[in-house]
Amino acid sequence: MKIFRKVGSTNVKFRHAGVLSSDLDKSKEFYAKLGFKVVKENHLDNRYIQTLLGIPGLTLTYVKMCLPPDTTPLFELHHWTHTDVIYGLKNKYTAHIALTYEGSLKSFYLKHNSDIKFISEPLRATDSKCKVCFIEDPDGNLVELVEDPKK
Secondary structure, eight states: OOOEEEETTEEEEEEEEEEEOSOHHHHHHHHHHTTOEEEEEEEEOSHHHHHHHTOTTOOEEEEEEEOTTOOSOOEEEEEESOHHHHHHTTTTTTOEEEEEEESOHHHHHHHHTTTSEESSOOEEOSSSSOEEEEEEOTTSOEEEEEEOOOO
């Protein structure tokens, strides 16, 4: 099921939610019992993830999960290797919702960086051609905005 919401002259779609995992193998086994399948697994230990979230030295392994027959990921399992930082922040940088932004994320950033708190300007993902940035809602909850490459 795809959820669309008209925002100005662009569409925003729900993309996924991030779920914290202290043990990816146990989490994958648990969700497999519920019928979920792994769509993708990736490890980020580079400057990209550190800049994106504003935490030097941060590393992340994530697993995208879906419910067949649909192959669209519904959520990501996040395992952070700097748990002293992540768990100490009460999961602020792990729990999030992700939205697909249909339009220019850079233009959105330039238009709203004075009235919306951006963690970083949009960056090109290291594992795809997407552009990604995180913003905070009024309560400090993270929202990931993703611009898919033009088809």
